Amino acid sequence: METEASIITSLPLGFPTCLFELKMHIYLKRQQMLFCCTTNTVEEPLDLIRLSLDERIYVKMRNDRELRGRLHAYDQHLNMILGDVEETVTTVEIDEETYEELYKSTKRNIPMLFVRGDGVVLVAPPLRVG
Amino acid sequence: IHLVAGFSSIRERTIAENSLVILLQGLQGQVTTVDLRDESTARGHVVNVDAFMNIRLKKVLHRDRRGRLTQLEDLFVTGRNVRYVHIPDHMDIMETIQGQLAKSHRVRNFAGGRKEYAKKKS
Numbered sequence: 122m123e124t125e126a127s128i129i130t131s132l133p134l135g136f137p138t139c140l141f142e143l144k145m146h147i148y149l150k151r152q153q154m155l156f157c158c159t160t161n162t163v164e165e166p167l168d169l170i171r172l173s174l175d176e177r178i179y180v181k182m183r184n185d186r187e188l189r190g191r192l193h194a195y196d197q198h199l200n201m202i203l204g205d206v207e208e209t210v211t212t213v214e215i216d217e218e219t220y221e222e223l224y225k226s227t228k229r230n231i232p233m234l235f236v237r238g239d240g241v242v243l244v245a246p247p248l249r250v251g
Numbered sequence: 252i253h254l255v256a257g258f259s260s261i262r263e264r265t266i267a268e269n270s271l272v273i274l275l276q277g278l279q280g281q282v283t284t285v286d287l288r289d290e291s292t293a294r295g296h297v298v299n300v301d302a303f304m305n306i307r308l309k310k311v312l313h314r315d316r317r318g319r320l321t322q323l324e325d326l327f328v329t330g331r332n333v334r335y336v337h338i339p340d341h342m343d344i345m346e347t348i349q350g351q352l353a354k355s356h357r358v359r360n361f362a363g364g365r366k367e368y369a370k371k372k373s
Contacts (some may be wrong), residue, residue, distance in 0.1 A: 193344065200271040204345060209357060232337040236290055237304065240288075 133151035170195055170244055178203075181242040185211045188236065189247055206231045258302070264355055267302040275300040275336060277347035286335040290316040292325055304330030312345060 172238075175191050180188040180201070190206030207230050213225040258264040267273050275297075284294040285306060295311030311323040338344070 148272065166334070173315065194271060194274075196270040198270060202274070202338070229335060231335075232340055233342075233344075235336040235338055237330075237333050239331070 124129045151241075159216075167197065168197075170199075173244070173246065179245045179247045179248050180236070180241045181245075183242060187211075187241075188234075192232065193233075196238070199244070201236045201238070201241070203234050203236060204232065206234045258355070263302040266351060268355065270302075272300065272302055272304055273351045274338075274344060274348050275304065275306070277337070277351045278338070278342075281339055281342070283339060285333060286337070287328060288332045288334050293323075293328065295323075295326065300328075304333055306330070306333065306336075337364040 127130070170192075175192075176192060177189065178192045180190075182188060188203060188206050188211045189209075190203035191200060193204050194202040207228055209226050209228050211224060211226045214225060215221070216223060260268065267276060278297045279299060280297065282294065282296055284292055285293050285308070291314060293308055293311050293313045295308035298307040298309050300306050304329045307328045308328070309324065311326045313323055313326065315321070321340045
């Protein structure tokens with residue numbers, strides 16, 4: 122019995138990944154569970170994220186949050202597992218007298234984080250700060 | 252089949268198996284921190300996570316956005332209100348996911364699947 126899996130992950134599979142065009146399946150086969158390779162071609166926007174697996178990425182989230190971390194896994198909802206994450210929360214404070222906008226950001230580091238997909242706005246390679 | 256490996260229905264099982272929620276289900280029994288959408292955090296033992304990411308925690312320390320702490324015996328968080336779940340350092344993600352999938356496949360076959368896939372339920 123084959124089930125097409127929608128979990129895509131870069132974590133060590135225990136055997137070499139192949140380069141040919143194959144779908145990812147979870148096979149139930151004589152008491153063995155195997156994860157096979159993903160498709161090679163970029164067919165849909167989610168496939169672009171697949172290209173960033175195991176790379177450091179930048180994630181823009183709702184509520185003025187940003188994450189920078191290593192993408193370990195994601196699914197169709199954009200739930201993600203990020204390792205070595207740095208979260209940046211940006212707040213704007215308005216100076217009472219000068220009415221200047223003061224941008225403050227708070228950072229924190231988390232070793233391994235599960236992110237719920239509905240908070241994700243965009244996913245990109247890490248931005249190079251100019 | 253009233254309970255299939257902890258899922259309330261086949262539908263829930265399918266939803267969970269096709270997303271990363273299956274990893275959160277593997278966290279059951281561990282102590283984790285859940286960051287909520289309202290910027291509060293809850294740290295406690297994960298009792299149960301369902302396919303919709305609704306999380307039940309016990310022995311919880313809840314910190315609200317202001318930093319005020321509350322101790323709670325039981326906390327239920329709706330899936331929509333979850334922002335992050337901190338994964339414990341020692342956890343192997345692949346192993347946990349594979350374990351969860353193996354569990355539900357074992358029960359599925361035990362409940363009358365084809366003989367050639369029959370496994371001993373351990």
